[in-house]
Amino acid sequence: MKPQGFDTVSAPPRHRARYRARYRVWGRAGGVAVALVVAGLGLTALGLGAGGPGGAGGEGSARLVPGRSLTVATVEGALPLSGTLPDGRLGGFHVAVARAVCARLEVKCRFALTAPANLVDALRSGAVDLVAADMVMSPGETAGVALAPPHGRRASVVLARGALARAVADTGALDARAPAETCLTILSGRVLAAVAGSDQAAALRALAPADVTVVLAERQAEVLRALSEGEADAALLPLSVALAFLLRDEGAGFALLGLPVLVERAGGPVSLAMAGGDESLARAVGRAVTELRREGHLMAMARETLPLPEAVVPLGVIGPGRTVWP
Numbered sequence: 114m115k116p117q118g119f120d121t122v123s124a125p126p127r128h129r130a131r132y133r134a135r136y137r138v139w140g141r142a143g144g145v146a147v148a149l150v151v152a153g154l155g156l157t158a159l160g161l162g163a164g165g166p167g168g169a170g171g172e173g174s175a176r177l178v179p180g181r182s183l184t185v186a187t188v189e190g191a192l193p194l195s196g197t198l199p200d201g202r203l204g205g206f207h208v209a210v211a212r213a214v215c216a217r218l219e220v221k222c223r224f225a226l227t228a229p230a231n232l233v234d235a236l237r238s239g240a241v242d243l244v245a246a247d248m249v250m251s252p253g254e255t256a257g258v259a260l261a262p263p264h265g266r267r268a269s270v271v272l273a274r275g276a277l278a279r280a281v282a283d284t285g286a287l288d289a290r291a292p293a294e295t296c297l298t299i300l301s302g303r304v305l306a307a308v309a310g311s312d313q314a315a316a317l318r319a320l321a322p323a324d325v326t327v328v329l330a331e332r333q334a335e336v337l338r339a340l341s342e343g344e345a346d347a348a349l350l351p352l353s354v355a356l357a358f359l360l361r362d363e364g365a366g367f368a369l370l371g372l373p374v375l376v377e378r379a380g381g382p383v384s385l386a387m388a389g390g391d392e393s394l395a396r397a398v399g400r401a402v403t404e405l406r407r408e409g410h411l412m413a414m415a416r417e418t419l420p421l422p423e424a425v426v427p428l429g430v431i432g433p434g435r436t437v438w439p
Contacts, residue, residue: 181220183394185211186227186241190332191308193357193418194247206353206418206425210264210402211245211385213410217401228331230310233258236388243398247351249312249381259395261402263382264411265425268373269313271296272355273347274340277303278368296347296370297321304328306336306345313349316379340367349374356420 187195187208195205203224215222222243227235232248235241237257247267250260273281281299297305301322307313309329317327328345330336333354339345341363350358352373358364374380385402387395405411415422 183215183220183222183242184225184240185215185222185243185245186225186232186235187211187244188229188232188246188332189226190334191247191351191354192334193353193420194351195245196332196334204418206265206415207245207247207383209414209418210405210411211243213405213414214385214398214401217404218397228310229308233386236386239388242387242391242394244386247312247353247383248386249378249383250386251378257389259387259389259391260384261387261395261399262406263384264402264406265383265415267312267380267383268352268375268424269316269349269379270352270355270373271300271347271370272340272350272358272367273370274343275366275368277346278370281370297325297349300325300347303346304344306330306339306348307350308333308336312378313351316374316376317349320374320376337363349379352424353419353421360420 187203187205190196192198192205195207196203198204208224211222211224224245225235225241227241227244227246229246229248232244232246233250233254236244249267250258281296297317297320301324304326305317305321306328307317307330309331314327314329317325321327328336328339330339333350336345336348336350337354337358340348347370348355355369359367359369385398387398389395402411412422412426415426419425
């Protein structure tokens with residue numbers, strides 16, 4: 114299926130043979146060649162009971178109609194944020210938050226594994242009730258969508274193969290305090306990877322130099338595999354995904370380039386999302402998230418699931434709408 118807004122072109126000759134066997138190649142006006150791993154995800158339902166930190170709420174807790182169940186869209190292959198754990202269970206920070214909200218509301222929830230590009234459409238169409246994923250919504254995307262108070266924040270980073278990181282360092286064109294957007298401008302002629310339909314892909318589309326080849330994979334795990342197998346020189350990833358990879362044995366020989374990317378939706382607040390017409394659900398979920406944060410459960414879940422929890426979860430809230438970050 115051809116990605117919306119892209120025109121079919123040939124890959125640059127130096128990369129054509131490299132991707133011919135595994136990728137279908139697309140491009141856009143402006144010269145950025147994009148190799149897309151075509152994925153037919155749809156919705157895969159996983160029946161999971163409502164359990165997790167926080168338990169049932171006490172006095173003042175939000176409530177929904179007894180017996181109601183919620184279908185929650187999340188993303189596969191994006192651990193430690195969301196995805197299937199080695200034991201076969203669905204896990205990750207956003208999944209834990211959704212489970213805790215369902216437990217607080219005393220409802221059952223089941224998860225639907227959904228492609229990043231389809232999350233908002235699944236919500237608006239009524240296929241799912243809730244989205245729990247590492248998604249930052251721009252103002253133009255919020256029509257018909259209700260957002261709970263943020264339960265975390267997202268930054269993206271450029272993760273590069275060690276040889277490239279050393280080569281960049283040797284040029285003296287970049288230091289550790291350089292904005293990651295600067296990193297992208299000096300990666301001309303390289304191959305960058307991101308997940309199709311993700312905020313990182315949108316950022317690359319806006320920020321990457323014209324002669325960069327961008328490999329859009331189905332999942333974050335596939336992006337990391339492209340890096341590990343030498344099919345990409347660097348990738349734009351959520352901070353937590355990159356850090357978790359660097360802490361594993363397979364992350365040896367890789368390095369971050371510059372500071373996190375915080376522009377073009379690559380960074381910003383992350384919230385549970387609901388259809389805008391369900392006001393009772395929006396109020397209930399919003400109140401549950403506020404309670405979980407106030408009682409310390411959000412930070413507890415982050416510490417159980419994330420390599421650098423303080424970079425994702427706000428420390429607290431002072432007054433209406435004022436969030437304090439570490």
